[in-house]
Amino acid sequence: MIKDQMTPKERMTAFSKGEEMDRLPLVPDMGVTMAGFTGATTYDYYHSADVMAETEVALFKRLRHDSVGISTTLRGMAEAMGSRISYSPDNISLLEEPVVKTVEDIKKLRTINPEKDGKLPILMEALIKIRDEIGDEADIGASMTAPFSVAASILSTETLLRWMVKKPEELHEVMRIITRCNEEYIKALAERGFSTGFCDPVSTTSLIRYSQFKEFSLPYLKENIGHVKKYMNSSPTVHICGASKELWNDVVEAGCGNFSIDNCEDLSDAKEIIGDRSVITGNVPPVDVMLLGKKEDIWESVRICIEKGWDSPKGYILSTGCQIPKGTPIENIEEFMEAGRYYGRLPMDRERLKDKKVF
DSSP states (O other), X not given: OOOOSSOHHHHHHXXXXXXXXXXXXXXXXXXXXXXXXXXXXXXXXXXXXXHHHHHHHHHHHHHOXXXXXXXXXXXXXXXXXXXXXXXXXXXXXXXEEOSOSSGGGGGGOOOOOTTTSTTHHHHHHHHHHHHHHHTTTSEEEEEEEOHHXXXXXXXXXXXXXXXXXXXXXXXXXXXXXXXXXXXXXXXXXXXXXXXXXXXXXXXXXXXXXXXXXXXXIHHHHHHHHHHHHHHHOSOOEEEEOSOOGGGHHHHHHTTOSEEEEXXXXXXXXXXXXXXXXXXXXXXXXXXXXXXXXXXXHHHHHXXXXXXXXXXXXXXXXXXESSOXXXXXXXXXXXXXXXXXXXXXXXXXXXXXXXXXXXX
């Protein structure tokens, strides 16, 4: 096993300043899907700050990854705004009933209070518990859902897509309210000393047209990015699942400091198009490699990602293309970390990057 010379917090501090590091940062995308690692269920994780903290701290102590955080998940803000969310005994949450089903329902929407509404207070409590336990060693942050993806759980995805065509002004009204609600959560996180980034899967051009992204998603994402800069003095990460290449320039110009790309996109393209303006993060396949792959598949995928991304001008973070699925063996994530330590050692040895491990 390769030993790190720096703590994750030291490494991420050096990374943010452009200083020398012992290796590239390694950040597998985990969260609620890894609740079973400590014997908990996803239901336990969603509803308990103690379970969230216990899970994330236990994973950190096992893996020593470079950033630890708590996400609102895709439906957390919508729940705080009034949508009903279904929680199964041990699987990811699902939208049960959107708060807005008709134009008249828009009147129901109010700016949330992050101290009281939904599970936002639990998330912030968990973040504080994690920081209290491992904050001297690890970089602790938050993640939240960007406005357009929140809208999919305020209206339902089907209604969102329909309203873009048939009720655009009403949709803009909903988007403005969501953006204000996100701002309130950003402010609450900032008051507690945390930064945040955005997950925005519904903005993918696998689902909507570029022109629709420009009209209905980008203005509100840009506004929330501005809130992160204002209240947290940082430039957030933005992750977009699926196809996103057509959006890269717009999102970076909106103020994104770190673009996390899904495995269907190519790191070489990202490096060429936005690498001089944004950190690039990605993109080992979470299903084909992390869940279903063998040791050699994980090592080869990590090698290829690092070979493509390590010299990106603004920096590169090895991660998975999206959240690691429920049921992924912890041993596979350990192999991800070990391969990252081997191929990502700095200063970079280009000959080592050619070393296709045979097991």
